[in-house]
Amino acid sequence: MEELIGTQKPACRILDPDEARAVLERLVPGLVALRRQVPAVFDWRVVEEEAGSTLPSDFKSLAEWYPAFGLDDFLGIMLPWPGEEAVRAEAEGNRSERWVSDYPADLRPAELISTTLIPWGDSMEGDQFFWSVLGDDPEHWPVTVCSRNGPWWHYEGGMVQFLAELCDGVLEPWALPPVKPEITGWAVEGGGWHQTA
Template sequence: MEEELIGTQKPVHRIPGPGEAIAVLERVVPGLVGIRRQEPAVYDWRAVEERLGTALPSDFKSLAEWYPAFELDDFLGLCVPWPGREGRWAKGREKELEGGEDAGPTELRPAELASTSFITWGDSKEGDQFLWSVLGDDPEHWPVTICSRNGPWWHYEGGMVQFLAELCDGTLEPWALPPVKPEVTGWGMAGGGWHVTA
């Protein structure tokens, strides 16, 4: 059975800069401020991007610098590298781009996306995947692609941080996803585990 691409959602106004997008996400999900780092983490993004053979979206890099991996509404978890372990994160994404065993949602993808490469930036406890469709050389314009566990695939044409804000504030139609409350329910810790809120 072939899955279907059910459509594309576009923001009414695309947020141009990563700082502004993060500020909007913090307003929508106030609990984020409590886990924000006092200083941005230092990543070797150049080495990560050289390994991947592509740059990464600036809103993602800024979010990773200011926040550990976190989970929203006990549902959607972000896949961001831990500072100093970005090589491990890049290795997993490299396998996706090469179509290896960690290649993400390569089976049963819609015909329109048969030759598209993806990079995963999040997933859900229910098996949904949140990706970038690697289309073109400018990651600032890569669409966010959602691979629902229920079968439908869809795109969002804003950045991933804006996607999170609009998913949590109800601006987006959640097509094949449950509504996501603007609550931080867990975040990554230095030992690799998760701190879970009560």
């Protein structure tokens, strides 16, 4: 069984999704080049039915303004593509693999054995990033990190604030390498991926 090594808390939790996105944009300057001219329109009802839960507003705001993207050839942020909500749900059943963590319960820390984990990112090296569904309010779900090296840990801020603080070096990366604030790839229409040179 793995170990939950601790919880980090931001100095000030950002609850406004637009403010959190603006902080990430400031700390990852290349991100702004990917920003859509107008926010994408999602049928969040379909996405959330597929996920099995309402999703945090900072995630939805990020998805409306940006495609899925990669940071520092390390961390991939999984965001839905506009217009593909119903197609994926129909093709994959009510709840797709995208929203279901298949991380075996017997390999989780004891504190997380019965916790629903919803994945939102992963690394090129096998690290996984989730929301721990603790309570009915997705705005207060912690980010949970599963390091490929074994340790698990929580961050008690939103997913977008987590990315900003990880790239800024404010967050102690506990069992992760430092992540530079560099965009190294992003999703393109049709399901492809553009990698920076």
